[in-house]
Amino acid sequence: MTMFDVSPRTTDLHARLTAFMDEYIYPNEAEFHRQVNEGNRWEHVQLIEDLKPRARAEGLWNLFLPPASDPRGEFGPGLSNLEYAPLCEVMGRVWWAPEIFNCNAPDTGNMEVLARYGTPEQQEQWLVPLLNGEIRSAFSMTEPEVASSDATNIQASITRDGDDYVINARKWWTSGAGDPRCAVSIFMGKTDPNAERHLQQSMILVPMDAPGVTTERMLTVFGYDDAPHGHAEMTFQDVRVPASSILLGEGRGFEIAQGRLGPGRIHHCMRLIGQAERALELMVERSGQRVAFGKPLAGHQHVREAIAHSRMEIDQARLLTMQAAHMMDTVGNKAARGQIAAIKVVAPNVALRVIDRAIQVFGGAGVSQDTPLPMMYAQARTLRLADGPDIVHTETVAKEELRAHGVDLRRR
Template sequence: MTVFDVTPRARDLRERLTAFMQEHIYPNDAEVHRQIDTGNRWEHLPLIDQLKPRAQEAGLWNLFLPPASSRDGKYGAGLNNLEYAGLCEIMGRVWWAPEVFNCSAPDTGNMEVLARYGTPEQQEQWLIPLLNGEIRSAFSMTEPDVASSDATNIQASIVRDSDGYVINGDKWWTSGAGDPRCKISIFMGKTDPDAAKHLQQSMILVPLDAPGVTKERMLTVFGYDDAPHGHAQMTFRDVRVPAANMLLGEGRGFEIAQGRLGPGRIHHCMRLIGQAERALELMIERAGQRTAFGKPLSGHQHVREAIAHSRMEIDQARLLTMNAAHMMDTVGNKEARGQIAAIKVVAPNVALRVIDRAIQVYGGAGVSQDTPLAMMYAQARTLRLADGPDIVHTETVAKVEMKRHAARQG
């Protein structure tokens, strides 16, 4: 198999997913926004609840778990990263679509952590309800008072006390915590400040209804609150959880993080490419509909150049991302770390450029609520920070290249 090939099963899933999007997702985009803006913005949406059983019936449910995390096929569809990447791009064309298929972040990463590292008891209590779409989850890592791009800076504490742990810390950008169905968060904090730098941190399961857990406020992204999903700033004050809630063991937080973030970055990048494809389609449609200075916008050279450069850049970003997925499947996440870092820089920047060109072609409508472009731009810009800022990934690419060069010279 080459990086460009997918299995017949993956091709079949792509066709069925595309058909589902055409029938149920695109026609309901306006209705989803209407439901968000009606009544309590933080209630989950009836329309999405209605579509989830249809996705399950169509066999388009829990597609994301790779074989390494599926426990002999017990969980998920068993697709590898390359096979799932194409599906993720299709779902990513509409921001709310992944939830319909139970493939939305941060649930996907959390489910993979629980499937890969969780005990049978943790899986029974939390993973099974997540796989069934009965609850949602969050991930509590970033902190407001330190530069969390360097995760060794994290100051939250997880202290052993008798038969449990006591948790204290301030977290923000805890995505998903706005949803009333969000019942559990994976929390990262220090269990041993005196250990070696990458052995100080651990991850533990914290129920969001535990005493001492407080949602202080919901954060906005360029003014968007992303309801009903949302991003919370939270405090954890003397929160007690059982010792059985520890994931994998004390000091293994970075190990879990690396296992979680590799596939998650592929997912983010492919969803961004889906957004860029949709933005290009909207740009072309607009260019054919509007007239300026005596001819259609598509007749102006600078608009045609915008279309051409968008196509070239999207295809480059897709091939780079698919190559990273292929390497993860064939040589592992560690060997693919340079490629994973590269796509995390390239994909959001390409998406931003394409969406920006589409906004320019739309004019004032492009920055209004009448098109999805403004929200798409805000989300794409966020992903130059989420899962690590550009400069961190750029440094990784440089280190990998210099190490490769040194090995050749030696």
């Protein structure tokens, strides 16, 4: 038995999830876009709402939630990261599918934060409704004025005033804020700019309807607005929330961010592998149908090379992702930071290469709305930035390697 053997319950869930995708998701891709584009683009999509109860009834709900966050198994099957990996990959094949199973970002990361670090009162108010799919959430970390890949650069202020905190900031790329059901955002800012560098930041729960919270505009990603999910630029002007809204305590924001972003990053990578697999399937199918210079594209060596390299690269990325998941399960997220950083670089770049090859094989159709490839490409490219750019993660990998060999990087 290897560390990557699939458990019987994952095998069962994988079969049921695949059948659900075949019956309800792929046949409804055009219907999803039709519903989004009719009327107000920033209203919930009825197709998704109709499918959620069906997914929950079939036991395909909160699959992401690890046992440590749900010890009594009240809200999900309690899968490990390694068990969840192949399921997340299946859901990731269609970008809007994870929400149907309550496994969508940023809600998954926010739920894990609340489960790990929230007080019983915070969990009752926000975590339980999120786990039940009754509300949605956002995560407010990135700022337009600073390089937010280094969380210590954040300038947002969280100031104690009696029994409240007062919040002032401009944030952007607050994903999920476009959905009218988005009820709360986990906000990161500085409570003490004079503290030690990694103890200046705190995280606090901010209701989206609090006075002073304003959505200035919705941002596009390579022209896509990702409605009704969306990514907002927001201002927080003298927003007042109770002191009980702080997560874990003042100065613990950087610590929480590291705990939150580990699972979030690996989930992105799992979904990207699903995107790459689907792109490869589309490429293979197209290569057998399209004729150029008197024979199917599959008869041309350069197309076969594109298919072969895609298969090899996807399998390599999957194995690396499963290794990171295994380490997270066995030695913890902190000890696995090098492996998490590695996959966060590898998976988006592999997905980009595979999707690009598929676009080439499709020709003009590959950049049109007739295939999912353009949106897949835009999302994969974005994930070379989201949750940290490539260069930050390559630095982590290098430092871990140097540290393992006893190399001292400190000034002498």
